[in-house]
Amino acid sequence: MKLSTFDFALPDDLIATRPARPRSAARLLVADGAAGIADHIVADLPAILQPGDRLVLNDTKVIPARLSGLRNRTGDAGATAARIEVTLLEPAADGGWSALVKPLKKVRDGEVIVFSNDLSATVLGRGDGQAQLQFNLSGDDFDAALAAVGAMPLPPYIAAKRPADEADKQDYQTFWARRAGAVAAPTASLHFDGPLLDALAARGVTFSHVTLHVGAGTFLPVKVDDVRDHKMHAEWGEVTAAAAAEINATKAAGGRIIPVGTTALRLIESAARDGTLRPWEGPTDIFIKPGFVFQLTDGLMTNFHLPKSTLMMLVSALMGVERIRAIYAHAIGQRYRFFSYGDASLLLPGPRD
Known part of the structure; x- marks a missing residue:
């Protein structure tokens, strides 16, 4: 599996250096396995998601590192x-x-x-x-x-364009951040605010909080030509007994489990390799690439990722390599904003065989 498989050309002016305001005004590309690609904004999520869906949220808190x-x-x-x-x-x-x-x-x-x-x-x-x-x-x-x-540890591609400032202390922190320890934000979660969470709850969407302290390794480039030789940086995470019970109950009732961000996805898949989610705590270096068998994940809300990154490999595993190529071509053509402060996607692969 070659690294070049996950490469694409991205215009530099599509790299966002500031977030949308309000947070839920960011654009949202919805890629549904059955319905194709549609263009929305994040505030449309209550009309897109279904009652009984459960969003899995990473409650890590970024330190001014x-x-x-x-x-x-x-x-x-x-x-x-x-x-x-x-x-x-x-x-x-x-x-x-x-x-x-x-x-x-x-x-x-x-x-x-x-x-x-x-x-x-x-x-x-x-x-x-x-x-x-x-x-x-x-x-x-x-x-x-x-x-x-301290200053917020902005990703290198933002820090190269401007220094961190006071606005980043709020912008680069999720609405529900609680457990300090991350040196990078779970960026898909940056699109949520109080009114959006209230609207989702009124729709019948439920939430579970897990913790994965995102490390600087999330920005490390893949340096091997054969991606199977890449070694992931370990990050500490925890799934509580309460969160595990909630997620298992939703799954048993036929609801969809949709992590918000690749960090939440990596954590629950680390903790459910036999198909059942159990309370879990410790480091994970799980590497999700095409061929990975998902145990819990029915969809993913995530931002648009760096070319040749492990996160591109993750979304390719979820949706398929060619499908992700088409999704990213659409995003670039429609001038979606990329990376940590950029726009979002909702990836729904549909039923698996």
Whole structure:
């Protein structure tokens, strides 16, 4: 299975750098296995979905994971200082963090990087292009200090066009974000707001919350020509007993299970490899590509993804490679906005044999 199978030409001006306002005003491409392709907006979802459908929502909360600090050093040449940029990647079991540090060569093990009067971190070690950091604060104190000085970790293709600002602290966070730990947003969920959720509930659509802390690995390029050789970055997730019971009950009643976002889909499919969803907690590196057998997923709401990405492989697994090619050709032709702050699609493959 060649990486080139999942490539396509995308005009640069279709890459969104700001979200639609209000959130539910974003465009929505609906690809139904039986009905073809239709153009809507996200606010139309209550008329599109059916009573008894269940949306699975990822309640992870994005932390302001980008930090700028100073490393001070005194030596034979006197005192020197260097500006150090840090992007937090994931917490360690001992309370530390793995992080991207630029420039990594400017820091040594044991040195302290100062981010504010309240927040600093000691470099515990370095390797594989990353550093291990131990912050001087923990718990609520750490969260408060990070919120005061950190910036939202916008995807590279947005960060290359503009810096993160105050608007991103709300724009790059879902309406129902609850459990802090992600360094990237589950972006399909960014299209939802209170009025839309109320309208969906009135329609008879139900919701279940799960957690997958999205890591920076979601943006890592696939570097192998044969995609079967690609190794996914692991991310921590949890399906509670309550969520598992809700999803199983909907499935048993004949309702459709529709994850909002590839993160929610990857999590429930990780936890249901024998066809039944059970309470689950731990890391998952599940790699969904064509040939994958879905156990629970009846549809997917998701944004439009990067060429040659693992997410393109996931939607190709759900809808079929040629079908996804047609969907993306339609989206480009109709000038849908792509990637994290872009428009959305509702992918409904229809009954499987």
